[in-house]
Amino acid sequence: MPELPEVEVVRRGLARWVTGRTVAEVQVLHPRAVRRQAAGAGEFAALLTGTTLGSAQRRGKYLWLPLDEGESSMLGHLGMSGQLLVQDPATPDETHLRVRLRFTDGGRELRFVDQRTFGGLAVEQAEAGDPEATPVSLAHIARDPLDPRFDDAAFTVALRARRTTVKRALLDQTLISGVGNIYADEALWRSKLHYDRPTESLTRPLAATLLANAREVMNAALAVGGTSFDSLYVNVNGESGYFSRSLDAYGREGEPCYRCATPIRRAAWMNRSSYYCPRCQRVPRPR
């Protein structure tokens, strides 16, 4: 499934293959794919048709392409199963094709394919005067740790000020964006922290270590993702060899911890799973 490093690979693919091209036709094949467009699919298509796509941007797991002079953007989120594919128009439609963009040059078309329909696209206004044309609905989304303007000191202060547990905080997009279930577990394993550790119990050095590890694991994944996906953007998918090779905790239930050989455990957590080493990542004492 698409995580921050894969979304960054997608962003690079969009920059390579669709930036600078002019939209000739928009087809919305499933209304749910544009549900964030308040006025519906008709408006989505009308606002996009005839525009020229600008340089691809990303914040966390959100992607956007400024339109024309950058007063609005096409915003996208891949959800769990979304893919943005650049395909030859002759390629048969994918089973879960939701949106198609054709271009005036007649070349490869952009397809949004999404089985579970948690992802979506929308055209919306950009923040006034922003050279990157950040969509207004991203105002509450924090910068991600790969963003050069991410404020490390402010993050550690805000993290320790929260009255919650550490994994909830890592997944909170208003605090830090781009970290999902997989990278949260990986960052916690590297930091030897239990997912239910209260944020208020984190020392400043621990909070800084956690941030450094989250950044490191996502950078490492991005580096591997770059070699797993070949240069053709159309081959981008969520099933590269990265996951089986590089993960230390996520998905490794019953397998030995790479530090201490204790079997990794899986615990039910917020209607999903948390993977952790019961020896390296001790359960916090009940308060």
Add this chain to the structure above:
DNA sequence: ACGTTTTCCTGAGCGC
């Protein structure tokens, strides 16, 4: 106001 829970969706995998 803030933190927590629910909800959306579909296909794979599994036991029977």
Add this chain to the structure above:
DNA sequence: TGCGCTCAGGAAAACG
């Protein structure tokens, strides 16, 4: 073969 069940999970809405 097929039925019913569980699981995967980002983020906005609903809830307390």
